[in-house]
Amino acid sequence: MTEPFDAVEVIAAKRDGHALDTDRIRWLVDAYTRGVVADEQMSAWAMAVLLNGMDRREIRDLTLAMIDSGERMSFAGLGKPTVDKHSTGGVGDKITLPLAPLVAAFGVAVPQLSGRGLGHTGGTLDKLESIPGWRADLSPGALRAQLADVGAAICAAGADLAPADKRLYALRDTTGTVEAIPLIASSIMSKKIAEGTSSLVLDVKFGSGAFLPQRERAEELARTMVELGGDAGVTTVALLTDMAVPLGRAIGNAVEVAESVEVLAGGGPADVRELTVALAREMLALAGRPDADVEAALDDGRAMDAWRRMIRAQGGDPDAPLPVGREAHVVVAEADGVLVEQDARAVGVAAWRLGAGRARQGDPVQHGAGILLHAKPGDAVRAGEPLAVLRTEEADRIPRALEALEGAMTIAPAGTPVPSRPIVAARIA
Known part of the structure; x- marks a missing residue:
């Protein structure tokens, strides 16, 4: 087969700042998926995109090409509206866990295809796998049946969903091109559009614990993704949210599940509840339920009932004890005063070093490892009292975790x- 284009010519065009036409973008994605374009060539192209950007039409063409590299799911005929949520990830971000059953409690289907953690940000599937028996993999038929019955499913995306993105994502992670906004936007939106949901709410984070710390860049990403959703016929709204400090008090896997259950029981940290409610309202408005009383559903047990059904449907035992790391270390306050700073990234790196996260795709995680914060910014503290408790299965992980926390928590005079x-800093629609 004679290829219609040459990879070097396409790379050079983007290197020199030119916009690529639709045919070249579609060929590049297809040829890379087929193995005609080599990893080193795609790496060079990704770096050219990082340095020179892409215009809106190019990003749309790239997104559609990645969707067309695999299968599209459809939930037509399900008998209920579908809406999904995607977060760009952060420290202590367990919002998907209480959010999916909360929205499902109002007769809306939530097909939440989620991923695993890498580095200092946790993965939803890793968290849920700390529940004994719970399984992440659902066939398309099982997913559809669970949505019809329970209303919510949190599961792994199939290998046939935007496979070109899977290859490009792994490449970006090893070539310093993760932060390219056109590549981030097309990666996220190709999977979400291929997933077949009717509407989508994005939680785009900024601050030290986010992978785009600068608010301006996070806002650019949010606007780009909202436009891509609209271009593809998926009604999309984004909330720009603050990740300067960890979300909630639990950072890890099992500890975040436990905190999510507290929220579903009507309690939990105020910030986790607030963001869960804000995102649920957006999702339900897109699904045609703008008057849904989401706080009542958290307080009266409806959301908890949906959670328990969802966990059981995927083989999990919602009543089983969750794992707890056998080694513990308490970080105490060195002075009286008020906690004024708690750096999200440092806390996330510490939890990762305790074993809650992974350095490479495929590495195992410790489900009982993590951090419980005993104070948040604004809280009064006393010398010698706990600021945080670290948990792990291996005591030799604790010193490096403590190194990550050096200077992360600042105490000022009372x-x-x-x-x-x-x-929630802004809403973008």
């Missing part, structure tokens, strides 16, 4: 004002 930071 009475020092701590400005409140709204979790």
Whole structure:
């Protein structure tokens, strides 16, 4: 077969700042998926995109080409509206766990295809796999049946969903091109559009614990993805949310499941509940339920009932004890005062070093490893009292975790004002 284009010519065009036409973009994605374009060539192209960007039409063409590299799912005929949510990830971000059953409690289907963690940000599937018996893999038929019956499913995406993105994502992770906004946007949206949901809510994070710390870049990503959704006929809304401090008090796997269950029981940390409610309202509005009282569903047990049904449907035991790391270390306050800073990235790296995360795809995680925070910014603290408890299965992991936490928590004299930071900074539609 004679190829219609040459990879070097396509790379050079983007290197020199030119926009690629639709045919070249579609060929590049297809040829890379087929193995005609080599990894080193795609790496060079990805770096050219990082340095020179892509216009809106190019990003749309790239997204559609990655969708067309695999299968599209469809939930037509399900008998209920479908809506999904995607978060760009952060430290302590367990929102998917209470959110999916909460939205499902109002008769809306939530096909939540999720991933695993890498580095300092946790993965939803890793968290749920700390529940004994729970399984991440569902066939398309099983997923559809669970959505019809329970209303919510959190599971792994199949290998046939945007396979070109899977290859390109792995390549970006090893070539310093993860932060290219056109590649981030097309990666996320190709999977979400191929998934077949009717509408989508995005939680795009900024701050030290986010992979795009600068608010301006996070906002650019959010706008790009909202436009891509609209171009593809998927109604899309984004919330720009603050990840300067960890979300909630639990960072890890099993500890985040436990905190999610607290939220589903009507309690839990105020920030986790607030963001869960905000995202649920957006999802339900897109699904035609703008008047749904989501806080009542958390408080009266409806969301908890949906959670228990969802976990059981995937083989899990919602009543089983969750694992707890056998080795513990308490970090105490060195002075009286008020906690004024708690760096999200440092806390996330510490949890990762304890075993809660992985350095490479495929590495195992410790489900009982993690951190429980005993104080958040604005809280009064006393010398010698706990700021955090670290858990792991291996005591030799604790010193490196403590290194990550050095300077991460700042205590100021009592009475020092701590400005409140709204979790939801902006809405983009």
